[in-house]
Amino acid sequence: MKAVVIRKFGAPEGLAVVDLPVPVPAPGQVRIATEAIGVGGVDAVIRRGTLAAHGFREGHLLGSEVAGRVTAVGEGVDASWTGRRVWAFTGLAGGYAEQAVAAVEDVLPLPDGLTGTDAVTLGGSGVVAHFALDRARLAPGEALLVRGAAGSIGITAVQLATGFGAGAVAVTTSSAERGARLRDLGATHVLDRSGEGGGPGAPSGFDVVIDVVGGPRLPHFLDRLNPNGRFVAVGVVGGQPPEDFGMRLMDAFRRSLSFATFSSDTVPGPDRQAVRSSQFAAAANGDLRTVVHEVLPLDRAEQAHQKMDAGEVFGRIVLAP
């Protein structure tokens, strides 16, 4: 089968299309003939070699999220899975291929009306958006800022918060065109990457910040929290924050601010699947929108990564075998 591996850590040109044996599902696993493969920020991080200390090596088969039809099941898995169209989390490996394997508990049937492309756009990121807002205890009427809203996590967070009755849903983004697209999805105020702008009536402070970006400017956004405000860091697409960022919270001691990180790894699997299932149903009936930047053939994974590295992607980029 055709697959894409990291031949050399670093630039997207280090990715290579190779022929690999079709994987055999281990006990508890299913095998899926992929029709859509999600390309995520973490794939680029692994490709660059940043996680080499965590056991990732050159030769690694990238990809963590696929959709397609089950073609085989491993020992102990109900044979009725065979032939079903599913979404699956494959771990941090194995997705960029014509056939992928996943543990059956990480597989979810696709509802009628949901494309594989939509499923890999929403499957991983929607859960992060849902539980980050939940952990932040966003209440109706409160003011929210989604920092780095132009990716699939932010796009879902904006829609969920709007539907939930947030008083304001502000976003940061890098262009007016992206701002207009985010307004169309429910954003009420559009700020630039440094948190300025927003127009008349923009909140000066926020009860909740969901932060996909991190990086050197993170402390500036802690300053934008209202008293009792909650900041939830879900990503670091802009790098790590300054080491002493916690001092900003201590300096604001009397404003009772909270800082949390959130990883969906800490949510029990059945809870993740329940939320994912209801989000898939909402997407299938048009209540939740997915934003697909582009679908490229699997053997153009290199170009997909170039587009990610260039910051061109609004929403999700997807590969199709």
Ligand SMILES: NC(=O)c1ccc[n+]([C@@H]2O[C@H](COP(=O)([O-])OP(=O)(O)OC[C@H]3O[C@@H](n4cnc5c(N)ncnc54)[C@H](OP(=O)(O)O)[C@@H]3O)[C@@H](O)[C@H]2O)c1
């Ligand atoms: N917490 C979890 O459980 C979990 C799960 C999966 C992934 N993640 C993490 O989530 C992140 C990816 O999320 P995503 O796919 O939604 O994001 P993304 O598409 O990679 O990025 C979101 C947006 O952030 C903005 N941005 C990028 N670099 C920036 C910078 N240096 N400064 C300011 N803004 C910048 C860009 O928008 P503009 O150009 O419009 O500003 C970009 O579109 C990764 O860090 C990944 O590891 C977390």
